[in-house]
Amino acid sequence: MRRAPWLIAAIVLLGLWLWSQRQAPLPAPTAPTASPAASRSAPVPVAAGNAATDFLPAEAHEVLARIARGGPYQHRQDGGTFQNRERRLPAQPRGYYREYTVETPGENDRGARRIVTGGDPPSEYYYSDDHYRSFRRFDPGQVQP
Numbered sequence: 001m002r003r004a005p006w007l008i009a010a011i012v013l014l015g016l017w018l019w020s021q022r023q024a025p026l027p028a029p030t031a032p033t034a035s036p037a038a039s040r041s042a043p044v045p046v047a048a049g050n051a052a053t054d055f056l057p058a059e060a061h062e063v064l065a066r067i068a069r070g071g072p073y074q075h076r077q078d079g080g081t082f083q084n085r086e087r088r089l090p091a092q093p094r095g096y097y098r099e100y101t102v103e104t105p106g107e108n109d110r111g112a113r114r115i116v117t118g119g120d121p122p123s124e125y126y127y128s129d130d131h132y133r134s135f136r137r138f139d140p141g142q143v144q145p
Contacts, residue, residue, distance in 0.1 A: 055136055056127055059103045063115055064140050067100060067122065075101045075110055082116045086132050092118060102127075 066073055073079055082099035089097060097118050104111030112131035118124035126135040 055129075056138065057102060057113065057129075059105075059113075060115060060127065063100050063102050064125075067115070067117060068140075073100065074103070077101065077110070082114075088132060088135055089116065089118070089126060098122070 066078075071079065078100045079098055081095050082097035083094065084092070084097055097116050100115045100117070101110045102113035102115055104113050112129060114128045114132065116126045116128065116135065118126075124137065125140050126137050128135050
């Protein structure tokens with residue numbers, strides 16, 4: 001029996017989409033640690049930033065204040081789940097990471113700068129200025145206003 005070509009194409013496309021959505025098994029959640037060995041065990045290196053937070057732009061301070069207050073946020077995506085599709089951050093269960101927009105002066109859209117937090121309440125903070133291509137971990141308690 002001859003099958004319709006569109007049905008075969010649809011099944012192949014569905015299979016490819018499902019394959020692209022697969023993830024490696026997630027490890028059991030562990031308590032956050034501040035040891036240097038723990039940061040080196042991340043699947044993809046994350047630049048250490050606890051000692052120096054000079055890399056944060058001035059606009060990040062207001063975002064950190066909003067995160068501490070629980071909002072309100074300027075963009076509807078802020079506070080939403082960051083899915084870590086790029087796998088640049090340590091593997092955690094879905095919903096562990098949240099993302100927030102850091103305004104970029106002169107941009108007409110959200111721009112590329114983000115703060116991503118981990119945990120509820122947040123216990124890990126990461127900054128990306130290149131739309132998730134790289135992250136720098138930082139301690140918000142060391143950020144000078």
